[in-house]
Amino acid sequence: MKTAVVIGGGVSGLAAAHYLGKKSNFAKILVLEASSRLGGWLQSIHHPDGSVQELGPRSIRPAGRAGQNTLELVEELNLADQVLWVRAQNRYLYVNGEKCALPNSLGALVKAQKPFSRSFLSYIMKEVFQKRSDEEDESIYDFMERRMGKEMACYAFDPLCRGIFAGDIRHLSMRSCFPELYKLEKHYGSIVKGFLFSPKDKSQITSKLVKKARLERWSTYSFRRGVLQLVNALEESLRQTKGTEIHTDAPCSKLHFTSDGKLVVSVNGEEVKADHVFSSIYAKNLSQILSKDHSSFTSDLRKIPAVNVVVVCVEIAEKLNLIESGFGHLLPSSEDRKVLGVVYDSCVFPQHDRQDIPSSRFTVMMGGAWYEELKGMSDQELQELAISSLFTQMGISGTVSKVKVTLMKECIPQYLVGHHQLLERIFTYIQDRNLPLSLVGSSYRGPSINDCINNARIEVERISKLYC
Structure with missing residues (x-):
C-alpha cells in the first residue's frame, strides 16, 4: 500500500491532496498542517454583523490556463452557485498626491x-x-x-x-x-x-463555469463566504475521500531519506514512512527540516527570500459615495515606499459588507520589500498610518467602526534575478538522486492561488505516472 504525505495545509497542499485522490494510485494520503487551521495565507474572517474581512488574497482571476483550471476545480467542488464575480473595474495609480485612472x-x-x-x-x-x-x-x-x-x-x-x-x-x-x-x-x-x-489556444472548453466566465467577461471572483470557502470545500471533499487523512497541529520536525528510496517524516514524536512526499511549505522552512547530508540542496532552498506584508482592514460606518469607484489603487515606490496600495473592498464585493448598518470597507497593504521601514512599529502605529494614508489618498473622512491589523510574515516569496537558475539546481538535485520528493507551493513557479493549484495538479500528474 503506497503512502503519500503532503506537508502543508494551504491551498497548494490541499490541491495536491485533492488531485492525488483523483489521479494517483496512492492508497493512503496524509495531509500534515503545522497550525490549528487550514488555508495558509487564505483567511476569511466572518463577523456576527455579516461582514467578511479578507486577511490574505481576496479574489481570484479567471484568466489563462491556470485560471481556467481553478474554475474547473470550483465546478468540481460544487461551488459554482457560491461564486461572486465582477466585470472589469477601474484601477488607479496614486502618483504625485492624486489618483490617476489606468x-x-x-x-x-x-x-x-x-x-x-x-x-x-x-x-x-x-x-x-x-x-x-x-x-x-x-x-x-x-x-x-x-x-x-x-x-x-x-x-x-x-x-x-x-x-x-x-x-x-x-x-x-x-x-x-x-x-x-x-x-x-x-x-x-x-x-x-x-x-x-503566437498560436492561440484552441483547446475545447468543456467546463460550464469556464464558458460562463468568458461569456459574462468576469474580471475577478470570490465566494459568498470569502476565498476561504474554496479551502473549506477542498477540506470537505478530502475528508470524504477514502484513504485520505487531514491532521492539524501536526508540525513536521524532520525529513529523512532512507536507503530503500522512501522518506521518513517525523511529526509530533512519531515517524511516518512515505513512498512520496509533496512539500507545499515555504522553501526556507523546508530546508530547516531536511537532513543535513543534503547541504547544497538546503542551501539553495534558503536562497529564495520572502517578504512581510502588513494588511490593515478598515471599515467606515457609512456608505461612502466614491466619485472614482473601482477595484483599488496602487502606489509606485517613488510615491510612498511603505504603502503598497488600497483595495476598495465594498466596491468590488458589496455582498461582504455588514448587514445591520451602511458601511464601507477598504484594505490597506503595506511593507513588502520595504517592510524594514515599518519594522518596530506597534499595531496601533501601523493602524494610524494605514487610516491616515487611506483618508488622504481617498480624500475621505468618517468614523472607523472596525479595524484589524495583521502581519503576514514571509508570505510572498521573491523571485529575484537568477531565480530560474536556483530552480534548475533544486529540481536537478531531486531528479539526479531520484528523491521521492515533490515541491509545490508559491516558492517556485508562481505565487497566485491559480499558480499554486495548477502547479500542484501538474506535479501530481507527473508523479502519478511514476507510481502506476
Missing part, C-alpha cells in the same frame, strides 16, 4: 493620461521596434525600461509588481515573474508581435 478602453489608449506624458499606444509602438535582448535574465525594471521606456517601468510595472509580489522591480526577475512576456520577446522579438502572432 486606461480601460480602446479610446483611452490613444491619449495621454496622468501620470504618463504620452499615450499608451505610443509606448506600445515603441515596444514593437526594440531589439531583442540576449540576456538570460534581467530585472523587470531593466526589461520594461528597455522595451517601453522609463515611465512605463516606474508608473505601470513598479506599482503592478508591488500589488502582485509586494516586491521591488529593480530586483525581481522578469523571466520568473512574467514568464509568458519573457518568452514572447525571446520567440518573436517583441511582446506586441508575440501577442499578435
Whole structure:
C-alpha cells in the first residue's frame, strides 16, 4: 500500500491532496498542517454583523490556463452557485498626491493620461521596434525600461509588481515573474508581435463555469463566504475521500531519506514512512527540516527570500459615495515606499459588507520589500498610518467602526534575478538522486492561488505516472 504525505495545509497542499485522490494510485494520503487551521495565507474572517474581512488574497482571476483550471476545480467542488464575480473595474495609480485612472478602453489608449506624458499606444509602438535582448535574465525594471521606456517601468510595472509580489522591480526577475512576456520577446522579438502572432489556444472548453466566465467577461471572483470557502470545500471533499487523512497541529520536525528510496517524516514524536512526499511549505522552512547530508540542496532552498506584508482592514460606518469607484489603487515606490496600495473592498464585493448598518470597507497593504521601514512599529502605529494614508489618498473622512491589523510574515516569496537558475539546481538535485520528493507551493513557479493549484495538479500528474 503506497503512502503519500503532503506537508502543508494551504491551498497548494490541499490541491495536491485533492488531485492525488483523483489521479494517483496512492492508497493512503496524509495531509500534515503545522497550525490549528487550514488555508495558509487564505483567511476569511466572518463577523456576527455579516461582514467578511479578507486577511490574505481576496479574489481570484479567471484568466489563462491556470485560471481556467481553478474554475474547473470550483465546478468540481460544487461551488459554482457560491461564486461572486465582477466585470472589469477601474484601477488607479496614486502618483504625485492624486489618483490617476489606468486606461480601460480602446479610446483611452490613444491619449495621454496622468501620470504618463504620452499615450499608451505610443509606448506600445515603441515596444514593437526594440531589439531583442540576449540576456538570460534581467530585472523587470531593466526589461520594461528597455522595451517601453522609463515611465512605463516606474508608473505601470513598479506599482503592478508591488500589488502582485509586494516586491521591488529593480530586483525581481522578469523571466520568473512574467514568464509568458519573457518568452514572447525571446520567440518573436517583441511582446506586441508575440501577442499578435503566437498560436492561440484552441483547446475545447468543456467546463460550464469556464464558458460562463468568458461569456459574462468576469474580471475577478470570490465566494459568498470569502476565498476561504474554496479551502473549506477542498477540506470537505478530502475528508470524504477514502484513504485520505487531514491532521492539524501536526508540525513536521524532520525529513529523512532512507536507503530503500522512501522518506521518513517525523511529526509530533512519531515517524511516518512515505513512498512520496509533496512539500507545499515555504522553501526556507523546508530546508530547516531536511537532513543535513543534503547541504547544497538546503542551501539553495534558503536562497529564495520572502517578504512581510502588513494588511490593515478598515471599515467606515457609512456608505461612502466614491466619485472614482473601482477595484483599488496602487502606489509606485517613488510615491510612498511603505504603502503598497488600497483595495476598495465594498466596491468590488458589496455582498461582504455588514448587514445591520451602511458601511464601507477598504484594505490597506503595506511593507513588502520595504517592510524594514515599518519594522518596530506597534499595531496601533501601523493602524494610524494605514487610516491616515487611506483618508488622504481617498480624500475621505468618517468614523472607523472596525479595524484589524495583521502581519503576514514571509508570505510572498521573491523571485529575484537568477531565480530560474536556483530552480534548475533544486529540481536537478531531486531528479539526479531520484528523491521521492515533490515541491509545490508559491516558492517556485508562481505565487497566485491559480499558480499554486495548477502547479500542484501538474506535479501530481507527473508523479502519478511514476507510481502506476
